[in-house]
Amino acid sequence: MRTYPLPRPWARPANLRTPAVGAVLLVLLLLLGQGRPLPLAEPQQKLSLRQVLAHLEPYRREAVVREFLALKASAEILTGRPGARAVGRLLRLELYNQSYGRPSAFDDPEAALAASRRWLEALGSLKRGSPPDTRDLPLALQHVLPHREAIRRAAQGLHFPSGVLAAIVDNEQYGGDKALGLSRGIRSLADGLAESLSESTGSAGLLARTLGLAQMSWEDALKQQPRLARFAAWPYPTFPQTELEARQALEDPAxxxxxxxSRLRGYFNAALGLPRDHTRYLAGHWLYYLGPAWHNWPTGAQQQATWPYAFHGFFKGLFYQALFATR
Incomplete structure (x- = not known):
């Protein structure tokens, strides 16, 4: 089975700093686009789990199936039947992607199931009112919890679950903490230099196009005024009109x-086949996959890849939704 190299899971194409690297990534994404994208019909759902795992030895395959079913049962206790279906859907995608050489979070089924169990154990602790053990989970609680009220207000203002937005913030901040803080330090330096350039020249060019708590591009920020007006969700007297103003707004966490x-809500409306001006509240556990996945790598989300950002982002969404409900 032919496979293709993947970009680093915690780095978005929008974060690239040079045209040369951007060109290389464009070629890479084109190659990925010629791979095995999953159409909306989701053909892996037509295969039984044992068919997806047909390459495994029988004893190992049966052990994986048993653990898969046990995890779904645990998820149903913790999140209800809809949540269990979403957990099962994510795991089926991960196992399918592993089997067919597509982007996946883990190299083998057992690792994916073990990680899922750890997430469900932490979620179970929250549901029981006990402090969860998160020591081996890829979480950036110290960066997310100080902003939980602002996260709630933003998600509620655009009418979708706050756990989705919290998962995105966590993913971005967890990525910034990697390499002993080197990534975060370089990013902060680039953001400061970019703002100085935009003040003096009116534009920072290709330098630090994304910035702030959730790492959003200033170009996308300038496009959000109509949607925020429809939701009556922008509390400030003016809206950014220039690159410098957009950068300054994005440096403010709220x-x-x-x-x-707002950008995420636009994607949800498009992905779910809703009108552009749809403003009713969105619900559903699969939003916890769609939001973090699309924010990090739109092509991967469209192809239903399960690279680490998307896989863990789903469980982070469940985790933060429960955590915010207890505080």
Whole structure:
């Protein structure tokens, strides 16, 4: 089975700093687009789990199936039947992607199931009112919890679950903490230099196009005014009109979250086949996959890839939704 190299899971194409690297990534994404995208019909759902795992030895395949069913049962206790269906859908996608050489979070089924169990254990602790053990989970609680009220307001203002937005913030901040903080330090330096350039020249060019708590591009920020007006969700007297104003808004956590939530709501409406001006509240556990996946790698979300950002983002959404409900 032919496979293709993947971009680093925690780095979005929008974060690239040079045209040369951008060109390389464009070629890479074109190659990925010629791979095995999953159409909306989701052919992996037509296969039984044992068919998806046909390449495994029988004893190992049966052990994986048993653990898969046990995890779904646990998820149903914790999140109800709709949540269990979403957990099962994610795991089926991950196992399918592993089997067919597509982007996946893990190299083998057992690792994916073990990670899922750890997430459900942490979720179970929250549901029981006990402090969850998160030591081995890819979480950036120290960066998310100080902004939980702003996250709630932004998500509620755009009418979707706050866990989705919290998962995106966590993914971005967890990625920034990697390499002993080197990534975060370089990003902060680039953001400061970009703002200085935009003040002096009117534009920072290709430098630091995304910034702030949820790492949103200033170009996308400037496009959010009509949607935020429809939702009556922008509390400030004026809306950014220039690159510099957009950068300054994105450096403010509350404004950054509102702009990110607006962009995300636009994607949800499109992905779910809703009118552009649809404003009713959206619900459903699969939003916890769609939101973080699309925010990080739109092509991967369209192809229903399960790279680490998307896989863990789903469980982070469940986790933060429950955590915010207890505080």
């Amino acid at each position: 404004a950054n979250l509102l702009l990110t939530a």
